[in-house]
Amino acid sequence: MREPLIFDQGRPGRRAPSQAPGVAAPTDDLPAALIRRTPPPLPEVSELQVVRHFTRLSQLNFSIDTHFYPLGSCTMKYNPRASNKLAMLPGFLDRHPLEPEGHAQGFLECLFELQEMLKAVTGMSGVSLTPMAGAQGEFAGVAMIRAYHVARGDAGRTQIIVPDAAHGTNPATATMCGCDVVEIPTGPDGDVDVDALRKVVGPQTAGIMLTNPSTLGAFERRIAEIAAVVHGAGGLLYYDGANLNAILGRALPAAMGFDVVHINLHKTFSTPHGGGGPGAGIVAVTDRLEPFLPIPIVGRRDGQHDGQHDGQYCWLAEKDRPRSIGRLSGFMGNAGILLRAYVYMRLLGGEGMRRVSGFATLNANYLMKRLAAAGFTPAYPQRRASHEFIITLKDITRETGVTAMDFAKALLDKGFHAPTTYFPLLVPECLLIEPTESEARQDLDGFAQALIDIRDLALRDPAEVKRAPLTTPVRRLDDVRAAKQLDLTWQSRHPARPAGSHNQE
Amino acid sequence: MPFIPHTADDTSAMLDAIGVRTIDDLFDEIPAALRVDGLPGVPAGLSEAAITRLMRERAARNVPSICFLGAGAYEHHIPAAVWEIATRGEFYSAYTPYQAEASQGTLQLIYEYQSMLAGLTGLDVSNASLYDGATAFAEACLMAVRSARGARSRRVLVPRYVNPVWRKVARALLAGQNVELVELAASTGRTDLAALGALEGQDFAALCIPYPNFLGGFEPVDELTDWAHARGMLVIAACNPTALALLKPPGEWGTKGADIACGEGQPLGIPLGSGGPYFGFLACRQALVRQMPGRIVGGTVDVEGRPGFTLTLQAREQHIRRSKATSNICTNQGLMVTAATIYLSLLGSEGLRRVAAQCHANTRSLVGALTGLGGISAPFAPYFHEAVLTLPRPVAPVLGKLAAAGILGGYDLSADFPELGHGLLVCATELRTAEDIDAYRRALAGVLGVAVAA
Numbered sequence: 001m002r003e004p005l006i007f008d009q010g011r012p013g014r015r016a017p018s019q020a021p022g023v024a025a026p027t028d029d030l031p032a033a034l035i036r037r038t039p040p041p042l043p044e045v046s047e048l049q050v051v052r053h054f055t056r057l058s059q060l061n062f063s064i065d066t067h068f069y070p071l072g073s074c075t076m077k078y079n080p081r082a083s084n085k086l087a088m089l090p091g092f093l094d095r096h097p098l099e100p101e102g103h104a105q106g107f108l109e110c111l112f113e114l115q116e117m118l119k120a121v122t123g124m125s126g127v128s129l130t131p132m133a134g135a136q137g138e139f140a141g142v143a144m145i146r147a148y149h150v151a152r153g154d155a156g157r158t159q160i161i162v163p164d165a166a167h168g169t170n171p172a173t174a175t176m177c178g179c180d181v182v183e184i185p186t187g188p189d190g191d192v193d194v195d196a197l198r199k200v201v202g203p204q205t206a207g208i209m210l211t212n213p214s215t216l217g218a219f220e221r222r223i224a225e226i227a228a229v230v231h232g233a234g235g236l237l238y239y240d241g242a243n244l245n246a247i248l249g250r251a252l253p254a255a256m257g258f259d260v261v262h263i264n265l266h267k268t269f270s271t272p273h274g275g276g277g278p279g280a281g282i283v284a285v286t287d288r289l290e291p292f293l294p295i296p297i298v299g300r301r302d303g304q305h306d307g308q309h310d311g312q313y314c315w316l317a318e319k320d321r322p323r324s325i326g327r328l329s330g331f332m333g334n335a336g337i338l339l340r341a342y343v344y345m346r347l348l349g350g351e352g353m354r355r356v357s358g359f360a361t362l363n364a365n366y367l368m369k370r371l372a373a374a375g376f377t378p379a380y381p382q383r384r385a386s387h388e389f390i391i392t393l394k395d396i397t398r399e400t401g402v403t404a405m406d407f408a409k410a411l412l413d414k415g416f417h418a419p420t421t422y423f424p425l426l427v428p429e430c431l432l433i434e435p436t437e438s439e440a441r442q443d444l445d446g447f448a449q450a451l452i453d454i455r456d457l458a459l460r461d462p463a464e465v466k467r468a469p470l471t472t473p474v475r476r477l478d479d480v481r482a483a484k485q486l487d488l489t490w491q492s493r494h495p496a497r498p499a500g501s502h503n504q505e
Numbered sequence: 506m507p508f509i510p511h512t513a514d515d516t517s518a519m520l521d522a523i524g525v526r527t528i529d530d531l532f533d534e535i536p537a538a539l540r541v542d543g544l545p546g547v548p549a550g551l552s553e554a555a556i557t558r559l560m561r562e563r564a565a566r567n568v569p570s571i572c573f574l575g576a577g578a579y580e581h582h583i584p585a586a587v588w589e590i591a592t593r594g595e596f597y598s599a600y601t602p603y604q605a606e607a608s609q610g611t612l613q614l615i616y617e618y619q620s621m622l623a624g625l626t627g628l629d630v631s632n633a634s635l636y637d638g639a640t641a642f643a644e645a646c647l648m649a650v651r652s653a654r655g656a657r658s659r660r661v662l663v664p665r666y667v668n669p670v671w672r673k674v675a676r677a678l679l680a681g682q683n684v685e686l687v688e689l690a691a692s693t694g695r696t697d698l699a700a701l702g703a704l705e706g707q708d709f710a711a712l713c714i715p716y717p718n719f720l721g722g723f724e725p726v727d728e729l730t731d732w733a734h735a736r737g738m739l740v741i742a743a744c745n746p747t748a749l750a751l752l753k754p755p756g757e758w759g760t761k762g763a764d765i766a767c768g769e770g771q772p773l774g775i776p777l778g779s780g781g782p783y784f785g786f787l788a789c790r791q792a793l794v795r796q797m798p799g800r801i802v803g804g805t806v807d808v809e810g811r812p813g814f815t816l817t818l819q820a821r822e823q824h825i826r827r828s829k830a831t832s833n834i835c836t837n838q839g840l841m842v843t844a845a846t847i848y849l850s851l852l853g854s855e856g857l858r859r860v861a862a863q864c865h866a867n868t869r870s871l872v873g874a875l876t877g878l879g880g881i882s883a884p885f886a887p888y889f890h891e892a893v894l895t896l897p898r899p900v901a902p903v904l905g906k907l908a909a910a911g912i913l914g915g916y917d918l919s920a921d922f923p924e925l926g927h928g929l930l931v932c933a934t935e936l937r938t939a940e941d942i943d944a945y946r947r948a949l950a951g952v953l954g955v956a957v958a959a
Contacts, residue, residue, distance in 0.1 A: 006850050030751075106564055273599065274841075349547060
């Protein structure tokens with residue numbers, strides 16, 4: 001199935017007339033030298049063509065709503081429709097971000113309560129909702145750690161420690177904050193090598209970035225010891241909340257010794273991934289980092305003000321928060337995503353959150369056991385899986401030449417989105433599998449059977465597995481050609497055609 | 506149990522298969538001292554009916570108003586089809602298109618988006634979007650510092666009338682990398698060309714040019730572009746995308762055109778939404794593409810030679826290059842880009858040009874109506890889409906009274922730009938009617954105590 005580019009479906013002069021003003025208003029007062037001479041190459045199509053084109057494009061996607069999507073580290077759980085519908089109520093959607101606070105008390109109340117709930121699930125004492133993605137939350141966290149050291153006159157602390165299994169964003173973030181990165185190895189049991197950690201900490205240590213449970217799908221059992229080592233050296237601990245779904249209501253990052261945490265609301269709190277965003281990467285901190293939180297923050301006026309405004313919600317910004325690391329967005333972050341997370345959290349309640357981690361962990365351990373029983377090799381068989389786990393296909397690859405990538409593609413033909421492949425980098429030929437709590441037992445069984453069938457086919461006829469996928473809209477794509485012969489726009493395919501005469505096909 | 510499909514039989518069979526008695530036993534690797542029993546700080550769960558009631562009640566407490574407020578976010582008509590389609594589950598609940606064969610819908614859509622944004626800006630290539638306009642501006646500055654040939658400098662020249670919040674965000678994001686934003690002086694509502702002389706001999710990586718600027722004014726884009734290029738700087742355009750349907754695109758500025766364009770994508774089909782999510786766009790000349798941050802989609806072919814799309818140039822990105830990546834960004838604002846691509850397809854170049862022209866005409870009408878009250882002046886012209894008014898008295902109390910009357914009267918400029926006196930930034934998009942403008946005129950007359958003709 002192939003859908004032509006929208007640009008190639010138009011005809012000159014075709015429009016969707018009900019969507020724009022009926023006449024062109026005069027612009028005679030604008031400087032002639034600044035008027036555009038050739039119109040931009042936008043499609044000239046009808047409303048039905050647009051609706052049909054994008055509906056067809058949507059049908060070329062795998063998604064949670066259509067397929068099991070066990071993408072490790074991404075927490076592809078069900079995105080409740082109620083979250084979307086209620087966040088898109090006109091009272092929230094039509095509000096200008098700079099409207100007076102008095103006009104927005106309902107909106108601000110939701111955000112204030114969201115801050116309070118996020119404090120409860122992390123054990124932290126301060127929250128800022130403004131980071132717009134996990135990577136921005138990481139930036140905020142490391143920038144706060146830097147600001148804390150600088151404020152204490154300890155500006156020489158510029159080194160950030162990350163385990164070798166860390167997400168790529170961790171070292172990239174450290175660099176963005178002007179820090180150096182030092183990597184420490186993971187031990188054979190999947191825990192951080194604490195002796196190696198002891199060797200790298202010192203007066204240059206700004207902090208450590210950890211994910212717990214780690215990207216290997218196992219809880220860092222020596223976390224208290226790690227915290228003591230890092231704190232003892234004068235550094236702080238950063239918690240990458242990518243895997244919070246695994247411990248929700250079971251353990252609190254603050255109690256583990258972390259000083260700052262970011263949470264990907266699009267993972268644990270089920271806001272949509274939207275084809276790659278928008279996300280929300282809120283940050284929560286202990287008292288010592290609280291003054292540095294990015295602004296704005298939602299506050300509530302108390303009795304110290306005139307009685308008239310008691311209990312009113314308000315924005316706290318530059319004047320109230322002079323030591324803040326500053327603003328990270330044009331207004332106040334991804335408000336609509338925050339509202340979706342708020343709805344989801346209120347639907348679950350505290351008890352529901354604890355069930356989330358329970359059933360996510362049940363599903364992961366059940367699936368790992370099933371696959372192990374069928375002869376697959378868990379990367380850390382001696383460990384309890386958290387909400388996700390890794391299998392390594394290195395033996396099958398050695399025997400048959402069929403790789404983790406081939407398995408991923410073959411799964412698509414069986415109606416399953418592939419798990420995360422080749423991450424973490426230290427496990428060869430790995431699949432990182434995260435089923436989430438919202439999948440039923442029969443879906444896990446079906447997925448396990450699909451992997452078993454692919455493995456059996458690999459042993460019989462490896463070339464056949466390497467042909468996959470056969471049922472998707474396209475088969476394997478030439479990535480090398482994509483990078484070498486860059487084709488990034490429709491215009492680049494039609495260089496000779498002047499803009500404005502582009503719809504002649 | 507919300508969103509958990511397990512029956513009691515499922516659960517016990519699964520626990521048996523694992524070889525544990527209870528779900529709690531699965532957490533035995535968490536040291537006992539760290540385990541908690543629950544989350545007393547989170548209220549009990551609600552039914553969908555109950556949360557619907559609660560959210561409706563809160564949404565209703567947000568007071569509806571007639572909006573003459575812009576300052577970086579604009580209320581435009583959004584065709585019904587835009588969000589009907591963008592929230593289809595196949596777009597809404599998909600992830601980053603890592604498995605290209607299972608993500609051709611998202612990938613083709615992003616390719617179409619990149620084509621549209623490159624076309625609007627008059628540049629060669631666009632990425633798949635960034636978080637918002639402010640962060641796109643910061644990333645553009647960083648990208649310019651990485652790319653600038655010959656320049657030893659990590660300084661970027663930024664005119665005074667770039668959105669003040671964008672400047673704050675860029676400072677926060679760039680501080681760690683020692684990139685410095687240097688303010689370029691301005692007068693009469695735009696950058697002062699005479700002030701450039703004082704900068705001769707100094708080294709800058711780039712010059713940023715807002716288009717239109719934060720006050721709605723036109724910078725001397727051709728002169729500034731040629732001046733910067735003659736001194737080895739790159740030129741960054743920070744533009745309103747609606748304006749680009751009507752105004753000369755950055756790629757055509759001066760002799761050689763701007764090198765990078767960035768901006769806030771919200772006007773392209775994204776609701777005001779209390780502040781987000783929006784998206785930032787970033788486009789550039791072909792020669793700079795390898796310095797661009799963020800996702801990029803390219804066309805290619807599959808093993809049968811059929812055309813298809815995939816993420817490309819990933820060697821720039823954090824999941825490959827780790828600490829040496831161009832940025833730590835993973836996300837594009839996929840869902841917002843989906844909406845924007847549908848919006849731009851429905852509007853087309855003629856539709857978008859009419860939207861831009863109508864915004865401009867309505868703002869002119871508004872400025873005419875309000876300055877007609879007497880005592881109010883419009884100090885700068887020409888302007889586009891948004892304009893400065895100078896009031897006879899402090900702006901904040903006036904805006905407060907207008908808000909109480911259901912009118913969002915604009916943005917108070919006095920904190921950011923005290924040199925403008927009692928400056929007020931107003932905006933009337935294509936959605937404002939003659940009646941809306943008259944309502945504003947009457948309300949303002951009432952606040953200022955001016956008599957108006959019936």
